[in-house]
Amino acid sequence: MSTTALAGIKVVDLSRVLAGPSATQCLADLGAEVIKIERPKEGDETRHWAPPQFADGTSAYFSTVNRNKQSLTVDISTPEGQEIIQKMILDADVLVENYKVGGLKKYGLDYDSVKALNPRLVYASLTGFGHTGPDSHKPGYDYIIQGLSGLMSITGPEQGMPHKVGVAVVDLFSGLNLVIGIQAALLARYQTGTGQHVDVSLLDSAVTMLGNVGMNHLATGNVPPRLGNAHPSIVPxxxxxxxxxxxxxxxxxxxxxxxxxxxxxxxxxxxxxxxxxxxxxxxxxxxxxxxxxxxxxxxxxxxxxxxxxxxxxxxxxxNNIAEALAMPQVIEREMVIVLPKNDTDISVLGSPIKLSATPVSYRTAPPNLGQDTVSVLTNLGYTAEQIEKLQQQGVV
Missing domain, CATH: 3.30.1540.10 (formyl-coa transferase, domain 3)
Structure with missing residues (x-):
């Protein structure tokens, strides 16, 4: 009987939108228990980025990166909410967050604060510019970073305006870098017994994505031009x-x-x-x-x-998107998965990671907002009366 690669790893997910949740979904697919922390009532803002949406009202955007997770609603601006997260941290392996640098310090949930609670915790931050440097205080957006990093200067027709890539490629690439960093930190913990801070930024990731084109500049000093659909070093x-x-x-x-x-x-x-x-x-x-x-x-x-x-x-x-997703190769590789949700089925994009002994697992569809709040709090030791009081106070 096969198991999953990250079975037994518990992740507290304070991230939202795309980059951070894409990383935690990858961890969840690999078997980690991921508890997504969302704001009461509103939840992750991508829940409302619709249309398009599925029949049950779940936005397609939110569904992209939130399967295999539990949803716990907590107002972390309250002392009671902060206490809930701190209790979760005590036996967590990983915390993922994509707040602006310093944004969690006022809640006592920054790295320096929580590592005192759990020195084994891997604390993973995904920000626009990283936790150091003159721009570290700035918020980060995929589109802006595509422009800042030079990616847009080499994307699009030779004549006319620069183009962004058709999907938020910097967000997704940064999410993969965060997964790599988290797994490296977990491996290091087996040797040292302690966790560490994983610091991944959109800008760093985008600069890495320049690849051979960035190296062309470093080798020659020349500024690479836009070539449309052509290649700078190979013809035809x-x-x-x-x-x-x-x-x-x-x-x-x-x-x-x-x-x-x-x-x-x-x-x-x-x-x-x-x-x-x-x-x-x-x-x-x-x-x-x-x-x-x-x-x-x-x-x-x-x-x-x-x-x-x-x-x-x-x-x-x-191919257009419909043609691509209908390719026999894509179907054979299980890159489109059907999951049951709210008495219906939804289709989601599959994981590209294929492991022979510890394969990814598709356990649950993207959760309804707060659907796991009671069960998670119960597991933390809260009584039914305490949970009801927290609900009445708007903490959860």
Missing amino acids: YQVFETAGGQHLILACGNDKQFAAVCNVMGQDWNQEERFETNPKRVLHREALIELMQEEFLSHTRDQWLSVFEAAQVPCGPI
Whole structure:
């Protein structure tokens, strides 16, 4: 019988919106017990980011990153609410928060305060700019960080305005970095016996995402331009229009593949001195792409894909979201999961982590607001009378 990788790990989740909850959902999928702390009445603001929403009224946005969690409503601005969180911290392994730097100190829930309660606690913070530096006090938003980090300066058509990525990619990438940091801190705890502060920021994560383009600048001092769908160091490696107005991606990574492309297209471009190697093709990019684009218009997308795939040339269509989620490969890999919720079913995106011995588990749909408040407080030792009083006071 298989177990889950993080079975026995208890997580107090003070995060909200996308980046932090994406990290805690990943931990929950891996088997951790995650208790999501939400404000009474309002809850996580993404509960109200609708439409679209499911039949039971749960917003699609909230459902993206909140499965496998319990929902406990607590007003942490009250002494009684702070006491509840402190009791939870006593036997917790991880606390995740995405408040502005210093925002939890007034509640006695900052790292220095809570590590005195539980020195083994891994305290994970996800902020816009990190806990150090001249901008650490500023709030962080994915869109703003995409601009600040340089990501938008290299995204979009060569002419016109810079573009953001179509999803909040910095939030999601930062959430993954937080998971890595949390798991590293848990492993370190087995050696040292103590927890530590995990400090991940949106800006740091976005700068890391610059990857080879950022390294191109460090190597040359040049400012990388926007190239639209082209690649700064490989040609041809971009989108082409085909007959009928459809598009395909051709990813030709070396000279052998380019020779195969030329053979498929019935051309001898690879025998021309200006196109014979990739560095030369990069220098003469515009001339080659013009020739190729003209030829691509002679056949449909599917016709080109068929012959390129037969020649083992990397290529692919540009699917819309419905087409992508209906792909047999996506279905076979269980990347769309159906979960029961409120007498109906909802579909959610699956986890990309596939473990052979300790697989992820899909246990519960995104919770209703406060649905686990009574059970969590009961487990903490609160009596029915005490819980009722807290409810009457608006603490929970």
